[in-house]
Amino acid sequence: MSDTLFAKIIRREIPADIVYEDDDILAFRDIAPKAPLHVLFIPKKPIRNLDAAVADDGELLGRLVLAAAAYARQEGFAEQGYRCVFNTNADGGQTVFHLHLHLLAGRSLHWPPG
Ligand code: AMP
Numbered sequence: 716m717s718d719t720l721f722a723k724i725i726r727r728e729i730p731a732d733i734v735y736e737d738d739d740i741l742a743f744r745d746i747a748p749k750a751p752l753h754v755l756f757i758p759k760k761p762i763r764n765l766d767a768a769v770a771d772d773g774e775l776l777g778r779l780v781l782a783a784a785a786y787a788r789q790e791g792f793a794e795q796g797y798r799c800v801f802n803t804n805a806d807g808g809q810t811v812f813h814l815h816l817h818l819l820a821g822r823s824l825h826w827p828p829g
Contacts, residue, residue, distance in 0.1 A: 721757050721813035739775055740782050742818075751821025752790060752797070756783045762814040764803045783818045792820035 724731045725741055734754055735742035745753040756779050762768050768776060780799065787797045797820035802809040 719761070719813040720811055721755075721815065722761055725757070725759050735782060735786055737782075740779055742782065742786065745817070749817075750819040750824065752787075752792060752819065754783070754786065754818045756786075756816040756818060757813060763812050764807075764809055764814050765801050766803055768814065779816055783816050787818060787820055790820070795820070798824050 720729070723729045724743060731743035733741060733743045735756075739759055740756060741759060742754050742756045745755055758772075758775050758779055760772070760775065762772060783799050784793075787793055797818060800817040800819070801807075801814070802817070
């Protein structure tokens with residue numbers, strides 16, 4: 716996989732507002748937030764997107780989702796609600812090809828998205 720913007724964030728080559736990190740996961744505020752809370756959760760492993768994930772990534776992806784849920788709860792959005800999204804390839808609206816989970820909260824989110 717070619718180097719991406721998010722790989723540079725993991726390596727601290729470009730700045731990001733990091734809100735969570737462990738050995739395998741990094742989370743940082745989206746630079747163009749679509750909701751009052753908009754955080755991207757990424758695996759440090761360079762997986763292109765969900766379509767490129769394999770069975771061995773299952774535990775990592777489970778922990779990624781649970782890290783987002785824990786952060787949403789920590790920030791006080793669990794009761795009010797929030798949305799987690801994996802944009803995948805062109806029709807999914809993916810622009811950065813390093814798998815990421817969008818956590819959006821703090822406003823009423825429409826369904827279906829436009
Ligand atoms: P996607 O369109 O699903 O691939 O999402 C990529 C997201 O990355 C978009 O919501 C962008 O606003 C966000 N983004 C792009 N560059 C940066 C950056 N340097 N720091 C934080 N978020 C970024």
